[in-house]
Amino acid sequence: MPMRGTKADRTRENQRFLKALRRTANVTLAAEAAGQTRKTFQKRRARNPDFASQWDAALAYAQAQLAAGAPSPTPEGEAARTGGGEYSVRASRGRMVQVRRAPKGVLTTEGERRFLAHLAATANVRLSAAATGIGWNAIYARRRRSAAFARAMEAALAEGYERLELALLDNALRSLDPTGEDLGAWCETVDETDPLTCMTPREALLLLGYRRPEIVEGRPHTGFGVPRIPREEALARLSRELDRVERRLRREKG
Incomplete structure (x- = not known):
């Protein structure tokens, strides 16, 4: 099956993909940023050893930056909870640190700050959770995980x-x-x-x-x-x- 677009188009897409991969360590998000699917870039990787090497280098760089505490490429804003789809730095199931889309209702960094500030003022977990707009059981689940x-x-x-x-x-x-x-x-x-x-x-x-x-x-x-x-x-x-x-x-x- 012939490849779509010109060679110059594919080169530009590859560069956009690698740039996004260096920021996120997430192949799916990088492919979206480049305007293609994950499968498209996996096929290009299989055909092009140079592109595969650049892919590996970008992935290793991003993982090192994120593990060292580099900020998420998209700020979380002022919301205490995620609305779903926001970028967040998390470990994947294989414990690889990468930027992923947050599920709905997860406590954000701003939400954690609000909760902890209220907790320091009241010494009451349930009241502090209510002030943050999240269930107290989610707070205890977060404490077990982190x-x-x-x-x-x-x-x-x-x-x-x-x-x-x-x-x-x-x-x-x-x-x-x-x-x-x-x-x-x-x-x-x-x-x-x-x-x-x-x-x-x-x-x-x-x-x-x-x-x-x-x-x-x-x-x-x-x-x-x-x-x-x-x-x-x-x-x-x-x-x-x-x-x-x-x-x-x-x-x-x-």
Whole structure:
């Protein structure tokens, strides 16, 4: 069967194909960029050893660039989830890194940023997932598949729990000073902490006791009940916590 187009046309198509292949490491996408099918270029590869060598070199170059963290040739935009068909850098089933078309509903890089920022502010996976517009079960699936995302989640949760502790401390300090008088340097440690407007102190304590051992100490939680202790003991514990915060602030200031 005679080949379609002139030799010059085929040469230009081959060059467009190789250029796209160097960016994507994906034969199908490169063929689309050149205006032909994957099968067409596979036939040309079988007939032309020079073209086959250029193909292999372009593929190796693209894989090295993508594995080193080169950006995707098409930006993801501001969407938290893919609409389907966007370019994304992923490993294929054979673990070869290449640019592929993303399926619909996958969390984008921007979506991950939004989720992690919200998680660091709330320490609540389900609320953060809802704020991002994706199901919480998809977040846990993403964490199982990506070690980097799992590490980022751990860091965001740790920050979220620290913010929650400071908010609880702020709430306790205000309750001990109902007159509204200046409490000195202690108030400065919680100036940037959001007040507990979305949950009660009891709910915050339950959340901390339920999840903090797993996040901070690396051990599974065993449940938690709100302690019932005398006021004197509660004040002593609060005083120790204030001392701990003061020591940390001194260390940070050098």
